[in-house]
Amino acid sequence: MITGIHSVVFSQDAEKTRAFFADVLNLQSVDAGHGWLIFALPPAELAVHPADSDSHHELYLMCDDIHATLSELRGKGVEVVADVADQRWGLLAAIRLPGGGELGIYQPRHPSPLQPD
Secondary structure, X not given: OOOOOOOOOOOOOXXXXXHHHHHHOOOOXXXXXXXXXXXXXXXXXXXXXXXXXXXXXXXXXXXXXXXHXXXXXXXXXXXXXXXXXXXXXXXEEEEEOOOOOEEEEEEEOOOOOOOOO
């Protein structure tokens, strides 16, 4: 029934943000017309958390080694806006997107449906 997930990142500078996903994160894309790039994403997982107030959605990048990943991203000029924080469920940081906003990145500790036991 469900064949995938389509996420949208809103940006004050869509061109720079598209270049970031293409050139810095090396994500493959197709042009849906007029320069509107649709990026392929690595396998994904979805969690549902309880909310005390209005429901909302969040998007995070995942990695196997957050320190190595952040080092590589810094080497490509990416600003890390939140250093690694040790959470119960993983190691969490955040990077700045070129068009404004932040994107969380983490190294999970929890079991994943993407990883066999």
